[in-house]
Amino acid sequence: MERKEKKKTQNQKESIEIEHEDLHEDFSKELYLRSEAEKKEREKEIEELKKKLEEKEKEVGEHHDRLLRVAADFDNYKKRAAKEKEEWVKFANEDLIKSLLPFVDNLERAVNHSEKTKDIQSLIEGIKLTVQQLLQALNKFGVSPIESLGKPFDPTLHEAMLVVETDQHEPNQVMEEFQKGYLLNDRLLRPATVSVSKYPEKEA
Numbered sequence: 001m002e003r004k005e006k007k008k009t010q011n012q013k014e015s016i017e018i019e020h021e022d023l024h025e026d027f028s029k030e031l032y033l034r035s036e037a038e039k040k041e042r043e044k045e046i047e048e049l050k051k052k053l054e055e056k057e058k059e060v061g062e063h064h065d066r067l068l069r070v071a072a073d074f075d076n077y078k079k080r081a082a083k084e085k086e087e088w089v090k091f092a093n094e095d096l097i098k099s100l101l102p103f104v105d106n107l108e109r110a111v112n113h114s115e116k117t118k119d120i121q122s123l124i125e126g127i128k129l130t131v132q133q134l135l136q137a138l139n140k141f142g143v144s145p146i147e148s149l150g151k152p153f154d155p156t157l158h159e160a161m162l163v164v165e166t167d168q169h170e171p172n173q174v175m176e177e178f179q180k181g182y183l184l185n186d187r188l189l190r191p192a193t194v195s196v197s198k199y200p201e202k203e204a
Helices: 002-091 094-117 121-140
Strands: 143-145 156-163 174-181 180-183 186-190 192-198
Touching: 094 121, 156 174, 180 192
Parallel strands: 156 192
Antiparallel strands: 143 180, 174 192, 180 186
16 A cells, blocks of 8 residues: 555656756747747848948938039030139220220321321321220220219219319319210229319418
């Protein structure tokens, strides 16, 4: 009887050990499977991150190439603009010069004619006419003379070279014009040099 009890106890013990081993094996398997699943998940995430990184590197490369092209285009534009500006400065007055050349021709013809005929009066008339035509041509380019004689002295338009004492005119009036002044599109190009009136000072 006692032997049967011992055997039964031993069998129960062995059964518990087997069951414990089975549980341990199941737990180990579950841990392994979970570890493998997590490993695959991480590998998948790493692959996705690698893919995204490659895409970003490709995108950065494209942006870099585009930036280099823009920089090259801008550099070419600056060179082209500088060349165009240089050309413009060189030939900016072409139209003005072309319009002045006929008056040079007229003056040369007037001088040649006067030398042949010794007719001073016709030379003077020719020069007057040429000057008048020249002023008309300059007016097309925005150049206009400043009318000074008999006008009040204006320091923004006139340069006083002489002060004349007189009681025949109001003070601070332009009496004489030594050199005509000009405006270019209403901006002072050259002031007129003039003499200005003032009342005579009373003797002490």
